[in-house]
């Protein structure tokens with residue numbers, strides 16, 4: 001329950017498509033035009049947003065899409081706001097590109113998410129912001145009105161938005177908005193790693209506004225070239241596998257319910273509301289001041305793997321841990337059965 005990845009494989013039709021092309025395709029550098037069209041169409045279908053397939057850049061997952069977005073938008077020395085807690089690679093990728101992360105503390109009151117008010121109050125205004133809804137490690141979603149307000153503040157203060165929408169499709173509170181609805185010039189990162197259950201296929205995409213297509217494509221061509229052809233064939237087929245993929249989401253929903261029912265009885269009742277994704281970010285501050293040591297001991301004693309909060313929050317993460325429930329329901333049941341007695345036996349670590 002540590003890694004943020006589905007324990008299921010690629011949908012069966014995607015695997016079948018990969019088998020079909022293996023003997024027939026020379027697997028050269030390639031951008032699948034059908035896949036770009038399908039992705040562009042998904043924004044019209046799901047969000048009522050019209051984008052051209054040219055605005056879609058296929059990447060080897062969300063990770064290079066993030067590098068591409070940040071390198072296209074910002075020069076070294078730029079300042080980019082991120083939520084704390086947040087996905088560890090935001091901070092590290094910004095630093096690797098010599099961009100300065102401006103971490104905004106987001107606690108209970110903000111549902112662990114960035115707010116328009118916090119962005120409006122930053123002085124000086126940052127050059128950019130990375131928004132994530134649903135977020136990692138908390139799973140919290142930014143409500144529609146707040147997202148619109150964030151877009152407004154950013155337009156007014158000239159803050160460029162990078163929206164990481166990698167957990168779209170995995171929501172327990174209804175459809176989640178794309179930032180493109182409110183900020184047509186946002187750069188949107190997405191991937192086949194989560195909803196599509198294809199993490200190791202290394203396929204994702206970046207949506208850029210028309211005026212940034214050329215600079216972003218130039219960077220893609222120099223830094224990464226193209227994602228694997230095999231994955232691009234399979235990814236297109238995966239778009240037609242909704243029944244199987246919705247089955248995974250139903251499984252996550254069951255696991256989430258099980259954990260939300262079990263954890264408070266074990267004293268873990270300070271939990272970020274997991275609106276989406278497949279994580280529970282739980283406060284263990286009454287038990288430890290060292291989440292890394294806590295996770296190690298938990299693993300050694302019970303076999304339950306979890307992620308220490310310090311991965312996501314260098315300031316307050318020492319008192320949080322993250323569980324991923326993208327595993328089988330039987331595994332979640334077993335983990336809950338082992339966790340309760342262990343927490344009882346270990347008052348403090």
Ligand SMILES: Cc1ncc(COP(=O)(O)O)c(C=O)c1O
Pocket residue numbers: 004060061062063064087132135136164166190191192193199203204
């Ligand atoms: C919020 C977030 N963004 C991006 C990524 C990177 O995903 P990938 O490169 O596999 O698409 C992850 C992976 O866990 C993530 O949680």
